[in-house]
Amino acid sequence: MTTADAALAAPPSAEPEALARRAALALAYHRRTKHGLKAYAAGPETLDWDAQPDPFRTFDGATAEALPLVAHTIEARFGDLFGPAAPPPAPFDRETVAALLELSFGLAAWKRLGPDRWAVRANPSSGNLHPTEAYVIARGVAGLDDGVHHYVSRDHALERRARLAPEPGTPARLLVGLSSIQWREAWKYGERAFRYCQLDTGHALGALVFAAATLGWRVKLVPAGAGDVAALLGLDRVADFSGAEREDPELVAEIIGVDDPPPGLPALAADPDFRGRANVLDRHPLYRWPVIAEASAATASEGASPMAGEGAAPPAAPPPAAPDTARxxxxxxxRRSAQRLDARAMLPMPAFLRMLAALDPGAPAFQAWDFTPRLHPVLFVHRVEGLASGVYALPRRRGMAEVLKAALRPDFAWSPVPGAPEGLPLYRLAEADARGVTRTLSCHQAIASDGAFTIALLAELAPLVAADPWRYRQLHWEAGLIGQVLYLEAEALGVRGTGIGCFFDDEVHRLLGIDGDALQSLYHFTVGAPVADPRILTEPAYAGRPL
Known part of the structure; x- marks a missing residue:
């Protein structure tokens, strides 16, 4: 068994000394993987793109069943998904499950530039590397065998992995499990990759929420420990991953239609009859990053109720009216991640305010988030009509404005923004042309200064992680979920966004006056008018589905 395998298999301890040790490891990992102006976090010295790991996981020997391509038949409009005109709940059946997967984890298109060809997917990913794997757990779903199935996005197909225990008389259940293949990110990003895997889990959860809404369904996280998730999805089966890259259990989400499901995870059959062996993604890895396995083990959820003591935010006021949007x-x-942005384009103020209102933790897109909001945007505004360029803050929970005032620079103004809708706590901290600073802080990437605005998401980090190291993952999930909301809201408003995982952590903190690690920047995001590259060709994701 490799070091990574042992770390995944070892159950974390709840003893106070072990808890403190795990928290220290998680915080040490975070400090160790910071980028700085003088040095980046440890990563590969060279990349051979011709030897990139296989982007698609399959289980050789598992029975695969192709799913129908039906997402293009869904008529619901984006602006109606969570309002009075939302579609009624669709039945659980093979076609609706196919639509759910196509819109959350399926391929969106193939791209081609010269001899190079690559896929883009419905769920965004750091560097388009896609470490997140999706599993469907189905019971009583018409047209699907009761059991655990792995989704292969390349083929839009389900691979049958295991059987569930029968539960006569119970309502149909549909759940989705997520895991991470950390090597997919580590191949390019080295030690910082664990962060990106967690951000991508949040992106994937957001993608699932919006895809479910097109079918009239809701999404709710199922409280479960990492060991239980691994056992249900078969990730703890050493022989099935012999010689292949392991998958780290992340979460299981319940899809809720008409009936309320029973609590907890479904049970595997007494003889689950697991089938298939994981394919090898990279036969000749050039580097090893053992600190990733350490961070994974330290932050694994150990109990059945990691959400104890948390509560969802109250429902928010509806955001400003959306334009007439596409289906x-x-x-x-x-949806695409912008590669270049127009450095001259202005963003209308109503569009800006709508995107910020969509980040209210009580907004419908956060229906799956049964946690107190712990991520708070600091905005570097460059070109928004009617708004002075400068630095702004959007505290996302009651009382957080005072916490941020005490933690950030004492010379910040904290002036409420005139014209902001009631209930949107948007504050101007300082007027300034921050384009050059924002570009520098985001690893010298022009996209951070060319957009209309760039966000740095500040997380309430150290106290939460000290109390439960699993919160290190969960904070990144929240950041990724916020990113997915911004991605789709920007798309609906005719602009485009992109996540920025590369930034100089402590330089951001110094600019804002942050001392210590109670608050830390976890994720950056920028929005603006996209500039297309005419050299890149777009091809259909699947034969039979139009562009």
Whole structure:
């Protein structure tokens, strides 16, 4: 068994000394993987793109069943997904499950530039590397065998992995499990990759929420320890991953239609009859990053109720009226991460305010988030009509404005923004042309200064992680979920966004006056008018589905 395998298999301890040790490891990992102006976090010295790991996991020997391509038949419009005109709950059956997967984890298109060809997917990913794997757990779903199935996005197919225990008389259940293949990110990003895997889990959860909404469904996280998730998905089966890259259990989400499901995870059959062996993604890895396995083990959820003591935010006031948007399915599949932004384009103020209102933790897109909001945007505004360029803050929970005032620079103004809707706590901290600073802080990337605005998401980090190291993952999930909301809201408003995982952590903190690690920047995001590259060709994701 490798070091990584042992770390995944070892159950964390709840003893106070072990808890403190795990928290220290998680915080040490975070400090160790910071980028700085003088040095980046440890990563590969060279990349051979011709030897990139296989982007698609399959289980050789598992029975695969192709799913129908039906997302293009869904008529719900994006602006109606969570309002009075939302679609009624669709039945659980093979076609609706196919639509859910197509719109959350399926391919959106193939791209081609010269001899190079690559896929883009409905769920965004750091560097388009896609470490997140999706599993469907189905019971009583018409047209699907009761059991655990792995989704292969390349083929839009389900691989049958295991059987569930029968539960006569119970309502149909549909759940989705997520795991991470950390090597997919580590191959390019080295030690910082564990962060990106967690951000991508949040992106994937957000993608699932919006895809479910097109079918009238809701999404709710199921409290479960990492060991239980691994056992249900078969990730703890050493022989099935012999010689292949392991998958780290992340979460299981319940899809809720008409009936309320029973609590907890479904049970595997007494003889689950697991089938298939994981394919090898990279036969000749050039580097090893053992600190990733250490961070994974330190932050694994150990109990059945990691959400104890938390509570969802109260419902928010509806955001400003959306424009007449495209069909939700077309918008979701048309979403792209911007590669370049127009440095002259202005963003209308109503569009800016709508995107910020969509980040309210009580907004419908956060229906799956049964946690107190712990991520708070600091905005570097460059070109928003009617708004002075400068630095702004958007505290996302009651009382947080005072906490941020005490933690950030004492010379910040904290002036409420005139014209902001009631209930949107947007504050101007300082007027300034921050384009050059924002570009520098985001690893010298022009996209951070060329957009209309760039966000740095500040997390309430050290106290939460000290109390439960699993919160290190969960904070990144929240950041990724916020990113997915911004991605789709930007797309609906005719602009485009992109996540920025590369930034100089402590330089951001010094600029804002942050001392210590109670608050830390976890994720950056920028929005603006995209500039297309005419050299890149777009091809259909699947034969039979139009562009």
């Amino acid at each position: 939700a399915a077309a918008l979701i599949l048309g």
